[in-house]
């Protein structure tokens with residue numbers, strides 16, 4: 001069964017499929033309005049969230065489905081000490097698909113291992129946030145039209161910002177991507193992410209110490225807030241929180257066709273004066289998040305249905321396992337030691353699974 005825990009769980013082709021489906025949903029919303037009728041999304045949010053949870057909720061509602069879940073772990077059995085594995089086993093009985101946000105890194109991966117329904121990672125600690133990345137990608141696709149040969153500036157909290165980590169993993173698979181990393185030295189990209197970039201073989205990243213240096217270089221500027229909740233030392237947060245602020249003067253240094261993205265919430269890292277600049281795409285990005293989550297829920301449920309059908313198909317072969325041997329001497333079963341499998345066609349005739357030769361009339 002397919003889950004979405006990390007952006008690289010999807011191939012580049014599957015990402016294209018999701019982008020195209022999201023664009024189709026935007027163009028023909030009525031065609032999808034009942035596509036999840038009778039289905040339930042469980043939103044298991046162990047960490048505060050406004051837009052991601054509401055975006056999932058609104059996505060499922062617009063597909064005609066329903067939503068259940070919790071937005072505060074204190075109101076669930078977690079407060080009684082229940083493990084993620086047990087919670088997910090229980091929720092698998094009540095819902096058709098799960099969106100999970102957790103403060104522990106890797107929690108959605110554990111959930112996927114125990115779940116009988118698809119699990120979507122809606123953000124795990126400072127680790128990963130694949131649906132934000134799909135949102136970012138759809139925005140880039142709609143605003144710039146392509147993913148190849150883009151220079152992406154990543155600014156702010158590159159250490160704890162899970163949206164940054166996921167976006168890097170996703171964009172690193174396209175030809176000619178370059179990253180310009182802009183952060184105070186305490187909030188630099190973790191080493192494991194840098195190693196991932198180095199392993200990819202592309203001459204991909206440079207680190208600069210001011211936004212001014214980066215502005216003329218970038219096609220996409222990805223701003224992030226400093227992640228207060230992940231600091232052990234509140235004084236360190238106070239010292240770093242105002243490190244990089246994007247304002248109209250800095251926007252004047254950028255290309256006319258670049259875009260500014262931000263996963264939101266914004267604290268003070270983009271001044272409100274920038275909001276009216278047509279290159280500020282962060283509120284359009286929010287709307288794209290709903291469409292791409294609609295595409296994702298729709299697709300994961302479709303893949304699950306197809307898998308169940310294939311399984312049934314296979315089981316029908318297994319049931320016919322002790323059927324007579326295929327009489328066709330040109331069939332592979334005549335010369336190789338493969339299992340003799342058969343199926344009944346729509347007219348009730350038993351046929352060989354491999355060559356379709358009738359075994360009995």
Ligand code: NCD
Pocket residue numbers: 051052123129132162163224225263264265
């Ligand atoms: C981000 C997140 O939760 O990681 N927000 C979001 O999903 N819209 C970014 C953040 O919290 O700073």
